Amino acid sequence: MAGAAAGAALLNGSTARADDAAPPAENEWSQSIGAGVVDRPYGKPSDEQAGVIRRNVPWLTAGTESSISFSPLQSLHGIITPNGLFFERYHAGRPDVEADKHRLMIHGLVDRPLILTMKDIMRFPSTSRIHFIECPANGGMEWRGAQLNSLQFTHGMVSCAEWVGVKLSTLLEEVGLKKEAKWILVEGADGAHMARSLPLDKCLDDCLVVYAQNGEALRPEQGYPLRLIVPGWEGNVSVKWLRRIKVGDKPWYTREETSKYTDLMPDGKSRGFTWLIDAKSVITFPCPEVPLSGPGLYEIRGLAWTGNGRIKEVHVSTDGGANWQQAELKEPVLSKALTRFTFPWRWDGKPAFLESRAVDETGFVQPTLAALRKVRGTNSVYHNNSIQTWQVKPDGSVYDVQLG
Amino acid sequence: MSSLANVRPVMFAAALLAANAVPAIAAGAHKPFGYGTPATAEQIKGWDIDARGEDGKGLPPGKGDVNHGAEVFADQCAVCHGTFGEGEGRYPKLAGGNGTLTADRPEPTVGSYWPFAPTLWDYINRAMPFTSPRTLSADDVYALTAYVLNLNNIVPADFVADKDSLPKVKMPNHDSFSWQDPRPDTAMKPCMTKCVDPSTLKIVSTAEGQSLTPRTTGPLDDMQPK
Numbered sequence: 001m002a003g004a005a006a007g008a009a010l011l012n013g014s015t016a017r018a019d020d021a022a023p024p025a026e027n028e029w030s031q032s033i034g035a036g037v038v039d040r041p042y043g044k045p046s047d048e049q050a051g052v053i054r055r056n057v058p059w060l061t062a063g064t065e066s067s068i069s070f071s072p073l074q075s076l077h078g079i080i081t082p083n084g085l086f087f088e089r090y091h092a093g094r095p096d097v098e099a100d101k102h103r104l105m106i107h108g109l110v111d112r113p114l115i116l117t118m119k120d121i122m123r124f125p126s127t128s129r130i131h132f133i134e135c136p137a138n139g140g141m142e143w144r145g146a147q148l149n150s151l152q153f154t155h156g157m158v159s160c161a162e163w164v165g166v167k168l169s170t171l172l173e174e175v176g177l178k179k180e181a182k183w184i185l186v187e188g189a190d191g192a193h194m195a196r197s198l199p200l201d202k203c204l205d206d207c208l209v210v211y212a213q214n215g216e217a218l219r220p221e222q223g224y225p226l227r228l229i230v231p232g233w234e235g236n237v238s239v240k241w242l243r244r245i246k247v248g249d250k251p252w253y254t255r256e257e258t259s260k261y262t263d264l265m266p267d268g269k270s271r272g273f274t275w276l277i278d279a280k281s282v283i284t285f286p287c288p289e290v291p292l293s294g295p296g297l298y299e300i301r302g303l304a305w306t307g308n309g310r311i312k313e314v315h316v317s318t319d320g321g322a323n324w325q326q327a328e329l330k331e332p333v334l335s336k337a338l339t340r341f342t343f344p345w346r347w348d349g350k351p352a353f354l355e356s357r358a359v360d361e362t363g364f365v366q367p368t369l370a371a372l373r374k375v376r377g378t379n380s381v382y383h384n385n386s387i388q389t390w391q392v393k394p395d396g397s398v399y400d401v402q403l404g
Numbered sequence: 405m406s407s408l409a410n411v412r413p414v415m416f417a418a419a420l421l422a423a424n425a426v427p428a429i430a431a432g433a434h435k436p437f438g439y440g441t442p443a444t445a446e447q448i449k450g451w452d453i454d455a456r457g458e459d460g461k462g463l464p465p466g467k468g469d470v471n472h473g474a475e476v477f478a479d480q481c482a483v484c485h486g487t488f489g490e491g492e493g494r495y496p497k498l499a500g501g502n503g504t505l506t507a508d509r510p511e512p513t514v515g516s517y518w519p520f521a522p523t524l525w526d527y528i529n530r531a532m533p534f535t536s537p538r539t540l541s542a543d544d545v546y547a548l549t550a551y552v553l554n555l556n557n558i559v560p561a562d563f564v565a566d567k568d569s570l571p572k573v574k575m576p577n578h579d580s581f582s583w584q585d586p587r588p589d590t591a592m593k594p595c596m597t598k599c600v601d602p603s604t605l606k607i608v609s610t611a612e613g614q615s616l617t618p619r620t621t622g623p624l625d626d627m628q629p630k
Contacts, residue, residue, distance in 0.1 A: 051621045058618065058625055062484075062494035066534075074620070092531065105443055105451050112436070113443035120439040145609035149617045174436050185454055191537045193530035195454060244451055251583075253457030253520050255527035262581065264512065268505040270577075274585045288611075289620045315594065322602040324595070353605070359594055367590035375589045379510050383587075391607065404608035 049075075054085060055152060060141070065093035066192075068135060070156025073282075073303070074289040079130070079338040081159035083214050088221045089135055089157075089235065091256075092191030097241055099225040102189065104209070108247035111176030118211065118225050124166040124174075127208060129231065130337045132305045134158040134277050136234035136261065139384035143373070146400045151287035154388065154400055158305065160338040163229050165210030168203050171245070180249045186228050189243035196237045197251035198230065202275075206231050206336075209242060232307025232336040233275040234382070236261055266377030277307035279366045280385035281314055281341070281358035292396035295349035302327070304339045306360035313359040314341040320353030320389065320403050321368070327356065352392040353403065369402060453530055453538075457520030460571035466542035467566035470559070473551025476544050480533045489513070489555045499555040502576065515556025519581050521573035525549045525565070546570075 024030070045052065054069040061067040071087040081087075088094070099118045107113035138157035141147050148154050172184075177200075184203055188194035198207070208229040211218060218224040223240030230237045236256060251257070251273070263271040281304035286292050304311045310333055315324040330340035341356070358366040369386035391401040443451075455462040478487065485491055489498030501511030510516075514524060529545045531537050540548070550565040559565075559573060611617065618625040 053624070055618060055620065055624055092534065092537065105448070107443055107448050107452070113448060114440040115443045115447065116440040123439050124437060146611040147614060147616050149611035149614070150620050152620050153617060191531065193453070193537065195530060246452070246454065250456065250458065252454060253523055255523055258457060258519050258523055259512070259517060264505060264510060266506065268580060270581045271585065272581050272583045274587065276585065276587065278587060315596070319602050320605045322600050323597050324599065364588055365592040365594050367592045371590045371592055391610070400611040401607045402609040403605050
């Protein structure tokens with residue numbers, strides 16, 4: 001568009017030449033009247049941003065209904081993921097739930113079992129929180145080796161939003177817990193009737209039952225009209241389209257917490273109930289999708305997160321982990337939220353290996369892949385929170401590599 | 405830890421902190437709020453579909469045998485899972501894989517991996533068939549459970565699945581699970597200088613040149629002409 005306008009201006013002998021960059025550059029859009037209000041009543045990104053979309057890996061799953069899409073981290077600039085770009089995970093496709101017909105039942109070891117409409121739920125005192133959600137399979141395709149030359153596909157199963165809803169503890173207090181209560185089952189209204197067990201401590205600590213995301217009603221992709229948020233824990237437990245909460249005295253050992261979302265170790269043993277998302281970080285610029293354009297000063301940028309609270313420090317290495325320096329954390333630095341970091345770097349045009357390493361407020365240090373493999377082998381699928389290495393070549397191109 | 409009595413002090417502390425600035429509704433003066441409708445026993449019965457993996461609590465009356473399960477499976481399940489649970493395409497393999505959990509390419513199936521038999525009933529009942537969940541009778545779900553367990557040689561051909569028999573089935577991989585998260589299981593030190601000798605660093609794996617990465621610009625790969 002800009003190029004075409006500039007070309008036409010040249011042909012016309014006009015003085016309006018965008019490529020001169022002489023201010024003010026009078027382009028076509030500066031010499032005409034634009035569309036009026038409500039031309040796009042909801043609004044949408046610039047047409048030039050049409051490629052900034054969630055993407056999937058078709059060879060990964062049998063179909064798209066039980067699958068995952070990845071957030072385009074390479075094109076995002078803050079800690080908040082736009083609602084249309086928040087990664088998706090379905091187990092039976094995206095249900096189009098009618099809010100008027102949706103109900104939440106809370107029952108089991110409670111004094112007063114209840115059925116709540118959306119209107120009922122929205123009357124309870126509301127809470128706002130900014131939290132990330134990460135699928136524990138994020139990076140799962142990289143355990144055996146570097147496979148995907150893309151930030152979007154190596155790290156895009158994480159997103160972050162402001163959530164508004166009611167504390168789960170408020171709802172559980174409303175129904176009254178019996179003294180034998182120790183676990184809850186949460187269940188979705190999708191075809192999978194997604195079901196997970198959660199220990200009561202976590203439910204009473206910081207879980208939320210939310211109806212809004214980044215200022216608007218939840219998107220259908222994210223559980224409209226109601227979902228659970230379990231801050232800092234693997235995304236699967238933040239059950240979407242939440243329709244039932246049952247209080248019990250033991251876990252349920254559902255399919256999604258036995259057959260799936262368990263970690264197979266090299267000795268054939270498996271770990272279950274590994275809910276926590278450990279500290280993790282990744283450099284989002286440069287990355288395979290956004291290479292460097294010649295030597296000079298750059299701001300390396302990235303994201304860090306931990307289910308253990310706040311990110312305390314991020315370190316950046318440009319030599320494959322031989323030497324590290326402190327990156328700057330960008331406010332806000334929130335608990336169990338994506339945190340931005342930056343690091344100024346003068347690139348001399350020589351080959352480099354860029355890495356970032358997060359340290360959380362408990363002192364836990366993000367491990368290398370070698371350290372994780374030493375303990376967990378290569379078949380555990382989930383919870384790969386290892387340090388990512390980007391190889392920078394002299395032409396500025398960037399590749400996903402693993403060092404040994 | 406779990407009783408309401410122990411929840412309250414937290415709520416009261418929050419209320420005290422907020423007392424100066426926050427109206428009574430947020431300070432808990434109106435508890436219980438009284439919103440919503442009491443759930444009746446009949447309503448709960450309709451919603452309460454779960455069966456617990458460990459002890460089968462919640463399994464309903466009814467029963468099903470292996471032979472009937474084979475018929476239902478051929479009709480409802482084989483299109484994705486294969487006639488003998490071998491899995492079509494990338495759909496899950498349900499049988500076999502024994503002894504593969506320490507292999508280079510493990511095959512976790514119901515027989516080689518799942519720790520609890522009632523979980524199979526619960527999962528089929530809540531999520532299968534994939535395109536029409538919650539359409540099978542309890543008897544058919546019992547029959548399918550019996551068939552899949554028999555495919556894995558866990559129960560004999562004359563096995564009848566019901567709420568008493570399923571919790572007693574010992575799954576081969578049951579004892580391989582631990583349910584306590586042992587993490588953190590790495591203890592990296594935040595070394596800052598001369599952490600490794602750069603001359604020893606070499607690329608052991610690269611995504612460059614592999615054709616596994618979908619496009620990351622323009623339309624989705626799926627939207628491209630076939």
